[in-house]
Amino acid sequence: MSYKIVDPPAGYSSPGIFASSFEKIIGLARSNSVWPLPFATSCCGIEFMATMGSHYDLARFGSERLSFSPRQADLLMVMGTIAKKMGPIVHQVYEQMAEPRWVIAVGACASSGGIFDTYSVLQGIDEVVPVDVYVPGCPPRPEQIIEGFMKIQELVKNEPLRRRYSPEYRDLLIKYGINAIPKKEHHK
Amino acid sequence: MDYAFVLSQLNEVFPMAIKESFGSYGCETMVVEKEKIRDIALHLRDKLGFVFLTDLCGVHYPDSDLPFAVVYHFHNLEASLRFRLKVFLTAEPFVETLSDIYLAANWMERETFDFYGIDFQGHPNLIRILNVEYLDYFPMRKEYPLEDPTRADKDDRFFGR
Amino acid sequence: MSNEKTTIIQPEDTDKQYNTLNLGPTHPATHGIFQNILKMDGETVMDAEQTIGYIHRAFEKLAEHRPYYQVTPLTDRLNYCSAPINNFGWYLTVEKLLGLTTSKRIDYMRVIIMELARITDHIICNSVVGVDSGALTGFTYLFQMRELVYEIYEEISGARLTTNMGRIGGFERDFSKIAYKKINEFLKKFPKVLLQFENLLMRNRIFMDRTIQVGSIAPDRALNYGFTGPNLRAAGVDFDIRVSDPYCSYQDFEFDIPVGTQGDTYDRFCVRDAEMWESLKIIKQALENIPEGKYYMDEPGIYLPPKDKVYSQMEALIWHFKIVMGEAGYPPGELYHSVEGANGELGFYLISDGGRTPYRLHFRRPCFIYYQAFPEMIKGGVLSDAILTMSSMNVIAGELDA
Numbered sequence: 001m002s003y004k005i006v007d008p009p010a011g012y013s014s015p016g017i018f019a020s021s022f023e024k025i026i027g028l029a030r031s032n033s034v035w036p037l038p039f040a041t042s043c044c045g046i047e048f049m050a051t052m053g054s055h056y057d058l059a060r061f062g063s064e065r066l067s068f069s070p071r072q073a074d075l076l077m078v079m080g081t082i083a084k085k086m087g088p089i090v091h092q093v094y095e096q097m098a099e100p101r102w103v104i105a106v107g108a109c110a111s112s113g114g115i116f117d118t119y120s121v122l123q124g125i126d127e128v129v130p131v132d133v134y135v136p137g138c139p140p141r142p143e144q145i146i147e148g149f150m151k152i153q154e155l156v157k158n159e160p161l162r163r164r165y166s167p168e169y170r171d172l173l174i175k176y177g178i179n180a181i182p183k184k185e186h187h188k
Numbered sequence: 189m190d191y192a193f194v195l196s197q198l199n200e201v202f203p204m205a206i207k208e209s210f211g212s213y214g215c216e217t218m219v220v221e222k223e224k225i226r227d228i229a230l231h232l233r234d235k236l237g238f239v240f241l242t243d244l245c246g247v248h249y250p251d252s253d254l255p256f257a258v259v260y261h262f263h264n265l266e267a268s269l270r271f272r273l274k275v276f277l278t279a280e281p282f283v284e285t286l287s288d289i290y291l292a293a294n295w296m297e298r299e300t301f302d303f304y305g306i307d308f309q310g311h312p313n314l315i316r317i318l319n320v321e322y323l324d325y326f327p328m329r330k331e332y333p334l335e336d337p338t339r340a341d342k343d344d345r346f347f348g349r
Numbered sequence: 350m351s352n353e354k355t356t357i358i359q360p361e362d363t364d365k366q367y368n369t370l371n372l373g374p375t376h377p378a379t380h381g382i383f384q385n386i387l388k389m390d391g392e393t394v395m396d397a398e399q400t401i402g403y404i405h406r407a408f409e410k411l412a413e414h415r416p417y418y419q420v421t422p423l424t425d426r427l428n429y430c431s432a433p434i435n436n437f438g439w440y441l442t443v444e445k446l447l448g449l450t451t452s453k454r455i456d457y458m459r460v461i462i463m464e465l466a467r468i469t470d471h472i473i474c475n476s477v478v479g480v481d482s483g484a485l486t487g488f489t490y491l492f493q494m495r496e497l498v499y500e501i502y503e504e505i506s507g508a509r510l511t512t513n514m515g516r517i518g519g520f521e522r523d524f525s526k527i528a529y530k531k532i533n534e535f536l537k538k539f540p541k542v543l544l545q546f547e548n549l550l551m552r553n554r555i556f557m558d559r560t561i562q563v564g565s566i567a568p569d570r571a572l573n574y575g576f577t578g579p580n581l582r583a584a585g586v587d588f589d590i591r592v593s594d595p596y597c598s599y600q601d602f603e604f605d606i607p608v609g610t611q612g613d614t615y616d617r618f619c620v621r622d623a624e625m626w627e628s629l630k631i632i633k634q635a636l637e638n639i640p641e642g643k644y645y646m647d648e649p650g651i652y653l654p655p656k657d658k659v660y661s662q663m664e665a666l667i668w669h670f671k672i673v674m675g676e677a678g679y680p681p682g683e684l685y686h687s688v689e690g691a692n693g694e695l696g697f698y699l700i701s702d703g704g705r706t707p708y709r710l711h712f713r714r715p716c717f718i719y720y721q722a723f724p725e726m727i728k729g730g731v732l733s734d735a736i737l738t739m740s741s742m743n744v745i746a747g748e749l750d751a
Contacts, residue, residue, distance in 0.1 A: 043429040050495070083403060084320055115411075116406045318750055318751070319402060
């Protein structure tokens with residue numbers, strides 16, 4: 001049996017030492033151990049169960065551990081219709097997650113309201129939380145969900161360490177009514 | 189037991205309560221007075237064996253004198269007989285609850301209240317069930333639009349309007 | 350009688366402090382969006398209050414604005430674990446409105462798909478009962494079988510979960526050879542895996558201790574609460590619409606209706622399990638006896654003409670246009686039609702005023718009605734039993750909130 005090990009990031013190596021930027025190494029580690037919080041409300045949740053099942057097996061991508069508690073989760077996966085009654089709860093769950101956090105909107109409903117352009121459905125979860133990746137489909141196939149997940153991995157891998165302290169990011173959070181991380185002087 | 193028997197029984201016990209009776213698509217329908225609905229339901233359950241309330245829902249006919257209707261579907265499992273019972277209500281709709289006769293009616297009545305604003309008198313907990321509590325209208329009434337009227341992000345030019 | 354557990358334990362002294370536990374709406378053990386506010390005495394559930402409507406999508410309002418054809422995608426999303434049953438239930442309702450009788454071939458094709466859908470639904474429910482009682486193994490095994498069914502759906506309709514399968518008046522295309530091959534392959538593989546799953550749980554001491562006499566309901570209460578489907582049959586009432594009001598030629602098939610005695614979680618599990626075997630029996634009979642013939646009805650005003658004719662013949666183009674725009678004539682009328690969905694009686698109450706959309710369409714959603722009984726079923730039990738009871742009731746959020 002062979003194990004596949006990820007390639008090291010670009011850097012300088014000689015016997016016994018390896019020099020690279022801290023950012024890249026952290027990104028590498030993070031992107032291969034993303035703990036998702038499945039926020040499954042409807043049909044897409046069933047496809048997510050298939051994604052987690054043995055046939056498609058999301059665990060291959062370092063997400064063996066589903067974190068049902070928002071406190072330990074890195075990735076909020078919103079799957080299914082979010083009604084207006086549910087909107088504040090998504091927002092609250094997002095608020096409880098620790099930085100850095102990512103959000104993926106799985107399915108047409110979570111992305112834009114889908115076919116449910118009605119008085120009771122939130123027209124896309126980006127009205128309440130910032131979204132990193134949108135996966136289309138009603139519901140998307142497990143392959144699509146995995147593709148979206150890999151896009152998240154890409155984002156995680158290449159994210160600068162200082163992004164979460166940047167004024168742009170703080171403004172984004174304030175736009176969604178979330179208390180941003182206090183300004184840290186040494187990052188200026 | 190067949191439908192004619194049920195109709196004659198009900199006519200005997202509740203004279204003048206049944207306003208109309210007709211069949212459509214294999215399901216007989218009775219229109220009854222709304223004051224008698226509780227007594228009729230009790231009689232149906234206890235004397236005639238209609239122990240199962242299949243369905244309860246509201247309908248809105250905005251152009252009619254009696255604009256609201258509540259439609260009940262009863263089912264006698266032993267005789268495998270279904271029929272439909274309707275009451276028509278005024279523009280300030282209210283009708284007595286069946287939620288203590290059929291426990292299944294509890295949420296169905298709440299749903300009907302939520303959608304149409306029909307007041308089921310005597311219901312133990314008549315509050316909105318599906319919609320948000322702060323909704324200030326009854327969305328299934330015909331005059332209200334399907335789409336969210338407060339939406340600002342929709343440009344009518346792109347939707348052919 | 351088994352419902353001793355469901356009675357409320359009276360607190361010994363009235364000053365006792367209860368804890369309030371908020372279970373949901375995003376609790377991992379609820380498999381969907383349900384909120385239960387539980388009044389707890391230690392580990393014992395004293396009372397429960399449910400809040401639903403977290404994914405209310407206004408199906409009924411939407412249906413009043415969609416032509417008959419476009420209601421089908423809505424029905425997909427009611428009970429999404431067994432979407433084809435909802436699709437065909439809707440088609441049968443509209444065909445009843447139009448006064449059409451489908452040919453035996455269409456009926457048999459529909460029966461095959463509906464029974465496959467019933468199997469997938471029961472796979473989800475039963476394997477989730479396994480997960481909640483601590484046995485993840487069954488889940489991973491049975492879900493592979495579900496993938497096989499999805500491949501069959503894909504071969505027939507092109508979609509996996511929300512199938513939107515068939516049309517009013519038949520199917521959009523015949524079953525291909527590959528579809529038959531896949532169905533036969535499923536029939537060959539599934540019994541072995543199901544048997545393994547049964548061996549894993551059915552006589553497993555831990556599983557039996559966790560489920561027997563848990564969340565039980567008496568038959569008269571179940572009827573009063575409007576239970577249907579496997580949940581009612583587990584309580585001992587042999588009511589099945591496939592037999593009492595046969596639709597879609599179900600009268601041609603030989604099958605049993607499994608019935609439980611206690612109405613508890615174990616009986617619900619066993620009834621579902623037995624129903625899977627019965628579904629397999631029905632599929633086999635349907636495959637053996639499926640007659641030759643057309644997979645659609647020759648009703649040009651109702652059934653969409655084939656695409657090549659639309660491009661080459663004027664008449665076909667007109668019909669195509671009329672049907673797609675919803676201008677095909679639907680007579681005014683009022684009817685109720687119900688099918689045996691995977692979790693109960695799925696009914697469609699349709700009022701047509703002769704227009705292009707239904708005037709009123711009400712879905713009788715089985716789990717919306719029987720989920721009311723949940724507080725009564727869990728009262729007096731412990732919290733972990735409440736979780737098991739919930740998953741064994743097969744409450745589907747999409748159907749619950751419509």
